[in-house]
Amino acid sequence: MKKVLIIGSGIAGLSCAIECAGRGMEVTLISPFPSERSQSVLAAGGINACLDHCQEGDSKESHIEDTLKGGCNIAGKEAVSGLCRDASNIINRLEKLGTVFSTEPNGRISVRAFGGQSYKRTCYCGASTGKQIVTALVMEARRLEGLGLITRRLWMDFYSALIKDGVCYGAILYNEAHVSFEIARADYVVIATGGQNALFGKTTGSTLCDGYVTGKLFMQGVELKNLEFIQYHPTTIETAQKKMLISEAVRGEGGRLYYEESGKRVYFMEELYGERGNLMPRDVISRCMDSTGKDIFLDISFLGKEEIIKRLPEVYDLCLKYRGIDISKDSIPVSPSVHFFMGGIAVKNDHETNIANLYAIGECASIYHGANRLGGNSLLAAIYSAKVASAAIENSVLSRTDEDFTTDLNEARAVLRTLQGSKSPFPVWYIRDMLAENMREDLGIVREEGRIKKGIEDVSYYLSIADKIHYDNSVLAYFNYSLTGILTLAKATLMCALYREESRGAHFRSDYPETKEAMAAATIISYDNGNFRTYFDLEGKYER
Amino acid sequence: MNVRILRQRSPFSDPYWEEFFYEDKENQTVAGMLDDLNYKDDLKTIAGESAPRIQWECSCLQGMCGACAMVINHRPALACETFLRDIKGDTVILEPLKKFPTVSDLVVDRSIIQENLKNANTYIEEYSADKSSDFNQMYSAAKCLKCGLCLEVCPNYGKGETFFGAAFANDCYLIASRSLSQKDTIKESYQSHFAKGCSKALSCVDICPMKIPTLTSISRMNR
Numbered sequence: 001m002k003k004v005l006i007i008g009s010g011i012a013g014l015s016c017a018i019e020c021a022g023r024g025m026e027v028t029l030i031s032p033f034p035s036e037r038s039q040s041v042l043a044a045g046g047i048n049a050c051l052d053h054c055q056e057g058d059s060k061e062s063h064i065e066d067t068l069k070g071g072c073n074i075a076g077k078e079a080v081s082g083l084c085r086d087a088s089n090i091i092n093r094l095e096k097l098g099t100v101f102s103t104e105p106n107g108r109i110s111v112r113a114f115g116g117q118s119y120k121r122t123c124y125c126g127a128s129t130g131k132q133i134v135t136a137l138v139m140e141a142r143r144l145e146g147l148g149l150i151t152r153r154l155w156m157d158f159y160s161a162l163i164k165d166g167v168c169y170g171a172i173l174y175n176e177a178h179v180s181f182e183i184a185r186a187d188y189v190v191i192a193t194g195g196q197n198a199l200f201g202k203t204t205g206s207t208l209c210d211g212y213v214t215g216k217l218f219m220q221g222v223e224l225k226n227l228e229f230i231q232y233h234p235t236t237i238e239t240a241q242k243k244m245l246i247s248e249a250v251r252g253e254g255g256r257l258y259y260e261e262s263g264k265r266v267y268f269m270e271e272l273y274g275e276r277g278n279l280m281p282r283d284v285i286s287r288c289m290d291s292t293g294k295d296i297f298l299d300i301s302f303l304g305k306e307e308i309i310k311r312l313p314e315v316y317d318l319c320l321k322y323r324g325i326d327i328s329k330d331s332i333p334v335s336p337s338v339h340f341f342m343g344g345i346a347v348k349n350d351h352e353t354n355i356a357n358l359y360a361i362g363e364c365a366s367i368y369h370g371a372n373r374l375g376g377n378s379l380l381a382a383i384y385s386a387k388v389a390s391a392a393i394e395n396s397v398l399s400r401t402d403e404d405f406t407t408d409l410n411e412a413r414a415v416l417r418t419l420q421g422s423k424s425p426f427p428v429w430y431i432r433d434m435l436a437e438n439m440r441e442d443l444g445i446v447r448e449e450g451r452i453k454k455g456i457e458d459v460s461y462y463l464s465i466a467d468k469i470h471y472d473n474s475v476l477a478y479f480n481y482s483l484t485g486i487l488t489l490a491k492a493t494l495m496c497a498l499y500r501e502e503s504r505g506a507h508f509r510s511d512y513p514e515t516k517e518a519m520a521a522a523t524i525i526s527y528d529n530g531n532f533r534t535y536f537d538l539e540g541k542y543e544r
Numbered sequence: 545m546n547v548r549i550l551r552q553r554s555p556f557s558d559p560y561w562e563e564f565f566y567e568d569k570e571n572q573t574v575a576g577m578l579d580d581l582n583y584k585d586d587l588k589t590i591a592g593e594s595a596p597r598i599q600w601e602c603s604c605l606q607g608m609c610g611a612c613a614m615v616i617n618h619r620p621a622l623a624c625e626t627f628l629r630d631i632k633g634d635t636v637i638l639e640p641l642k643k644f645p646t647v648s649d650l651v652v653d654r655s656i657i658q659e660n661l662k663n664a665n666t667y668i669e670e671y672s673a674d675k676s677s678d679f680n681q682m683y684s685a686a687k688c689l690k691c692g693l694c695l696e697v698c699p700n701y702g703k704g705e706t707f708f709g710a711a712f713a714n715d716c717y718l719i720a721s722r723s724l725s726q727k728d729t730i731k732e733s734y735q736s737h738f739a740k741g742c743s744k745a746l747s748c749v750d751i752c753p754m755k756i757p758t759l760t761s762i763s764r765m766n767r
Contacts, residue, residue, distance in 0.1 A: 241576035474596030
């Protein structure tokens, strides 16, 4: 029986655990906290699929075309085609697992309009699609746990992968309950740890997604891809504790963006792009908002209280609770904020990385979305990628030698001891705060060479002191040892942004505003003993 | 504002009280306040002594994940949606949930919730929707955060040995509505692990951060 170790238990990790267990594999699911705490529960709007009862004129080809176009033509056609063609099967499967989709009186799953799409094809569960899917997947995983096919291990953190000669043999984990490192051997390791939110401090997502695993794997020789493509969601609302997402569903239901000038409303997106202006891709809207230099508002009040509460209850509650705004009467003050990472671990179409037997799925893997992701495609990709990876693992032929990783385990212990012995007064928070400030300033919606270079210089300095900072006994060991990986990933992200001397999708360079045909490829970055190497994947080494 | 916190360094050490001062901000929540206190270079108590950072669990910071459940001024609640403006008096008192073992400070081990659901076979197995099922009730039930607030306030819930509480009752309803084949099995399980022990105090309904109409789940399951 093949042994699979899955790191991360959000929608991607859960789906992969279910798929692998269903294919007769022995699965261990690792995460510090249960799935209900994952960022997946925040996914509000929906999941795209061209169903049998699709809008007239819609087709799977149209979904493929919209996805490729939204990604500014650098996503692999074959990969995207697989994603979109399987979407309706995924919806059916989710329904069979008990997901409570919103339906029409005739029982068919409801669909709504989403940005960058030619037709209404976003299936949804009210405004809590992610949460409803998590609930269904947790139940199915629970059944398989009962059968002994999935073993969940909570309070466990990833430290590093066990890699020798380009092959992965498992991982070193940190057991927070036992306060010690341990080796977890596996035939295959699947990474499903989400995006690198912590690079930017608090984003619309979970504080648990920090990018450490991606950064650490990069330092161990795993290639990363497209890190410069970071999606700024156009509509978020500022609250005292974070910027909260105002779902694209509000614009899908007719919400209009505007600013005020001389006492009059200027519906700038409609003026620029016509009737569907409010549903342009997220990167376009965020840039347009940024360029107005004005306070932007989103109006949905015309829908009336009854309809708003029926169709967008979570948005109504959120605005009232955190800002005291009744959206059936007043407009929502919105601004763009970091929301999704198109870049991450470079994977081939079967989701294997450049290290044999090491796979990456969900947001931490970079595939399907190119330079910009369409709303409704991330939940789809999380589940589809899990399916593809588990099929690839099932079909792969395992031939390997027994390797000894005692040295790696001792090294991990030594790293922690060195950190614990530091005399510096500066805690991890201090560096993480400064990093977030740098990244927000130097890698905003509009970028340019000078700022990016300054960012690289600052992050390089933080890296030079990262192993000398104060070890904080009052926070998890993970929090202390994860800093170097996070900083390394931040530096790689800035390097990718510097390398791409053009503007494409979510990456806009004021010093290179044009899109260049010669750069219509993914950026790949690799690491070797402190040296970063960046190149364009013009030959299709990864995604095709 | 004064902040009194019941602290505990590890599962095996003794709890102790510590008090801090916090300059209130407009629309600030208890979660935002804890973040602010922890982000200081050096956390000092009201007496001016250095204190370790305050341990608490958080993920979404917007009432959607249930991580930050704790007891705030003697009432269990989510820290990220409890506003300081609503605190009566000038002191906010924070304690960990008491029905679960403390890991450290305000972090507790709630794995018993998942364990009980697993042991009671709370899953769908074969999907066959009950056509008469109520979308709103299923949608609400599926939003359960498994945060443990309903168990904390329930007079019948102890440590989860036999009575599994409202979180279980709502999952039972969801399964009975989505799986005709599991309906009888889950009803039996519901009888032994919920119906027998529930005295209908309904404190779970008032406390639920997702406003799940648990009473409806109960009445449908009792039919």
